[in-house]
Amino acid sequence: MTDVALTAAAAEPHEGGVRELLRGKRAIFGLGVIGFFLFLAVFGSAIAPYDPRASSTAVLEPPSLSHPLGTTEAGADVLSQVLVGARVSIVVGFSAALISSVLGALIGLVGGYFGGWTDRGLDALENWFLVIPQIPLMIVLARLLSPSLFVLIMVIGFTSWAGTARVVRAQVLTLKERPFVERARSLGASDRYVLRVHVLPNTLPLIFANTVIIIAVAILAEAALAFLGLGDPNSISWGTMLENAFNAGAPSAGAWWYVIPPGLCITTLVLAIALVGFLFEEYVNPRLRER
Amino acid sequence: MTFRWLAGKLAAALLTLVFVLIFNFFLFRVMGDPTTQLARLPRAAPEEIASLRHSYGLDKPLLGQFADYMGDTVTLDLGISQRTREPVWNEIAHALPWTLLLVGIGTVLSVLIGAWLGVIAATRRGTRSDSGLLGFSLFTYAAPEYWLGILLILVFAVAIPILPAGQQVTPGKEFDSWLAHAADVAEHLILPVATVTLMLLGQFFLIMRSSMVDVLTEDFITVKRATGLPWERVVRRHAVPNALLPLVTISAIQLGAVVGGLITIETIFSWPGLGELTYTAINDKDFPMLEGTFLVYSVGVIAANVLADCLYFGLDPRVQTA
Numbered sequence: 001m002t003d004v005a006l007t008a009a010a011a012e013p014h015e016g017g018v019r020e021l022l023r024g025k026r027a028i029f030g031l032g033v034i035g036f037f038l039f040l041a042v043f044g045s046a047i048a049p050y051d052p053r054a055s056s057t058a059v060l061e062p063p064s065l066s067h068p069l070g071t072t073e074a075g076a077d078v079l080s081q082v083l084v085g086a087r088v089s090i091v092v093g094f095s096a097a098l099i100s101s102v103l104g105a106l107i108g109l110v111g112g113y114f115g116g117w118t119d120r121g122l123d124a125l126e127n128w129f130l131v132i133p134q135i136p137l138m139i140v141l142a143r144l145l146s147p148s149l150f151v152l153i154m155v156i157g158f159t160s161w162a163g164t165a166r167v168v169r170a171q172v173l174t175l176k177e178r179p180f181v182e183r184a185r186s187l188g189a190s191d192r193y194v195l196r197v198h199v200l201p202n203t204l205p206l207i208f209a210n211t212v213i214i215i216a217v218a219i220l221a222e223a224a225l226a227f228l229g230l231g232d233p234n235s236i237s238w239g240t241m242l243e244n245a246f247n248a249g250a251p252s253a254g255a256w257w258y259v260i261p262p263g264l265c266i267t268t269l270v271l272a273i274a275l276v277g278f279l280f281e282e283y284v285n286p287r288l289r290e291r
Numbered sequence: 292m293t294f295r296w297l298a299g300k301l302a303a304a305l306l307t308l309v310f311v312l313i314f315n316f317f318l319f320r321v322m323g324d325p326t327t328q329l330a331r332l333p334r335a336a337p338e339e340i341a342s343l344r345h346s347y348g349l350d351k352p353l354l355g356q357f358a359d360y361m362g363d364t365v366t367l368d369l370g371i372s373q374r375t376r377e378p379v380w381n382e383i384a385h386a387l388p389w390t391l392l393l394v395g396i397g398t399v400l401s402v403l404i405g406a407w408l409g410v411i412a413a414t415r416r417g418t419r420s421d422s423g424l425l426g427f428s429l430f431t432y433a434a435p436e437y438w439l440g441i442l443l444i445l446v447f448a449v450a451i452p453i454l455p456a457g458q459q460v461t462p463g464k465e466f467d468s469w470l471a472h473a474a475d476v477a478e479h480l481i482l483p484v485a486t487v488t489l490m491l492l493g494q495f496f497l498i499m500r501s502s503m504v505d506v507l508t509e510d511f512i513t514v515k516r517a518t519g520l521p522w523e524r525v526v527r528r529h530a531v532p533n534a535l536l537p538l539v540t541i542s543a544i545q546l547g548a549v550v551g552g553l554i555t556i557e558t559i560f561s562w563p564g565l566g567e568l569t570y571t572a573i574n575d576k577d578f579p580m581l582e583g584t585f586l587v588y589s590v591g592v593i594a595a596n597v598l599a600d601c602l603y604f605g606l607d608p609r610v611q612t613a
Contacts, residue, residue: 131307131596133588135551136569140318140585143573216433223435224555229574242438246559251441252456254449263438271433 026275033272037265040086048080052236060250063257070257072241073248081236082261088237089269092152093219099157100218101211104164109203111165112172113195122165129162135224142230149232152225156218164210171203205284212277216270223266238262300600304593311589316360319582369586370579374571379583382568387587389459390557390564394549396480397487402542405492406535409499413534414526416504425500428493437555440486444559447482455479457561483560490552491545498541502534509533540603546595550588 045052056075063070069078111122141155175181181198189197225231226239227246241262245251250258344350351359363369369379408428412421431439448456455461459479466472506512507530515525557566565584572580 127303128307128310131547131589131593132311133547133550133592135554136585136588139554139569139573140581143576143578143581144318220433220435224437224551227435227437227555228558228570242435242441246437246441251444251559252449254445256445259438259441259445263435263441266438267430267434271429274429274433 024279027279030272030275030279033268034276037086037090037269037272040083041090042087044083044086048077048083050077050080052076052080052084060248060253060255060258062255069261070255072244072258073250078241078258078261081241082238082265085236085238085241085262086265088149088232088235089219089222089239089266092149092156092222092237093215093273095153096156096160096218096222097211097215099153100161100214101164101207103158104161104210105168105203105207107161108165108168109172109195109199112169113176113191113199119169123169126162126165126169129159130166134159135221138221138225139228139230142225147225147230147232149235152222152230152232155225156221160214160217160221164207164214167206167210168203171206172199175199175202205280209277209280209284212273212280216273216277219266219270219273238266297600297604301597304597307593308590311586311593312361312364313357315582315586316357319578320356320360364586369583372572372577372580374575374577374580379579382580383565383583383587386564386568389562390553390566393480393483393487393557393562393564394546394553397484398491398542398546398549400484401488401491402495402538404488405495406499406538408492409496409538410503410526410531410534412496412500413503413507424496428496431489431493432497435555436486436490436552437559439489440482440556440559443482443485454481456482457559459563483556483562486556486560487549487552490556491549494545494548495538495542499534499538502537503530506530506534536603536606539606540599542599547592550592 054076056071058067058071059075060073061067061071061075067077067079069082072078072081107122107126111119111126137159138155141159142151145151145155175198181194184194184198222231222237223239223242226237227243229243231237231240231243239262242259245255245258245262341350367380369383371377372379372382375382408424412424415421444456447454455478457479460472460475461479464475466475507526512525512530515529516522553564554566554569556562557564558570561567565587568580569584571577572584
């Protein structure tokens with residue numbers, strides 16, 4: 001009983017509420033950066049000074065007034081590619097995270113709520129996905145299907161749901177014992193009703209916190225796959241930029257202007273998203289806040 | 292004392308391994324039937340394809356194919372690389388020591404440095420050095436590891452050319468002794484190992500820091516302090532050993548993440564390990580090689596999980612009496 005009471009207390013939102021949380025310095029930084037990159041994802045191609053694919057004879061030139069971030073091995077403008085590249089990262093990151101959390105939430109809810117053999121089967125599947133090395137699995141799947149944005153989104157989404165399922169399942173197991181769920185069930189409410197009205201709303205904050213962190217993971221995964229040559233060949237992303245730079249020997253040529261910007265964009269965006277995710281997780285689980 | 296707990300973990304690991312084999316079988320045999328590749332060749336007559344299917348055993352029923360596959364895998368017959376025409380296992384056996392060298396040194400260094408920094412941050416919680424270390428570890432967590440590696444190349448191999456940027460030995464160099472050879476390899480190891488260490492450092496730092504913060508608030512630490520023991524000694528003799536447990540177990544589990552980074556890091560440094568095999572297999576569509584390396588990664592990660600359980604079993608007396 002005390003355990004249940006403790007988790008119940010922990011699941012209670014703290015006094016300050018979301019508004020206060022979002023006023024903190026870290027949150028302002030995180031949301032500001034995310035907002036900035038969302039803006040680029042929408043308007044990046046409109047404000048890019050050059051056609052990001054246009055090649056020229058100005059090959060691997062250091063930053064100048066006409067090319068503030070220099071040029072690529074094909075003579076294209078690095079700044080324009082960085083601006084346009086935001087879209088792929090954002091689209092793949094957000095869509096893959098959405099698929100992953102819908103899957104994870106569904107599997108966690110069903111397994112935790114119904115228990116028995118359904119739960120055992122789903123739990124085994126979940127454990128399997130947690131043990132299997134994720135990036136190699138994505139590589140194998142992406143190679144067998146031919147690379148496109150859609151394939152990338154599916155591959156990342158379908159391989160990263162297990163963590164969410166596990167957390168949701170644990171939460172559902174404690175919710176199931178709470179008096180309001182027992183009351184609803186003894187009054188004859190259907191499973192669907194209980195899941196929709198009592199269980200799902202109480203796991204939503206947790207699911208949301210997890211989704212935010214998976215967006216960061218998905219952005220890193222897209223970049224890594226693109227870097228390894230499994231990106232969408234028809235679109236420019238920060239990962240494909242790093243791939244092209246590496247294949248053209250930009251690091252050993254000392255072309256820092258070509259290598260630093262895309263990596264820095266990935267790092268900053270992932271950092272901002274992870275920060276917001278951690279803050280939200282602290283809010284959902286106040287026991288983490290003391291640290 | 293019961294070993295049933297450990298036996299259960301071993302059985303679970305074995306079951307996971309069987310699932311991996313079934314998954315691999317379906318993925319590569321059924322999705323990637325080798326003759327579909329050959330059928331794209333011009334002038335491949337139907338009889339030729341049929342005889343090829345027969346020689347690959349693809350005309351047998353699925354269960355028979357699976358039995359063949361299991362037998363081949365257990366005897367380390369992983370097929371022939373489509374790129375080099377060498378047996379996949381031979382190539383893997385050549386690459387494996389290089390990968391173990393890189394990952395082994397990188398993991399040990401990152402655990403040691405991460406734990407050390409974690410203790411420093413936890414005992415100085417809230418100070419500027421604590422938040423500085425936190426910021427640094429978050430940065431290495433968010434940065435793609437291959438990008439960090441490229442930055443290291445830019446700084447230490449190009450801007451200040453003091454270290455080799457790739458490969459495991461200086462090409463074409465003759466060595467008079469094994470010591471000179473080893474020294475050359477060690478020099479080539481520095482940047483890749485530094486990248487692996489940077490990739491893992493942040494995780495270990497965060498785990499050790501939060502574990503230490505937990506231990507330092509426990510009653511027995513207060514009691515030890517009250518007996519008049521110097522603070523340094525309380526931290527070193529009483530807090531750190533108790534805080535190490537999560538670090539030890541998680542460091543073995545962390546191997547799953549290492550594998551992902553290994554592929555990109557070996558790629559940028561042209562390090563002749565498993566990761567580079569995977570990278571060339573991706574670009575040459577060398578499916579037997581891709582399958583072989585994927586199998587080795589999975590076995591490695593499952594073995595690491597078992598190792599973590601064994602360590603946990605050995606270190607935590609509460610499990611042994613349970």
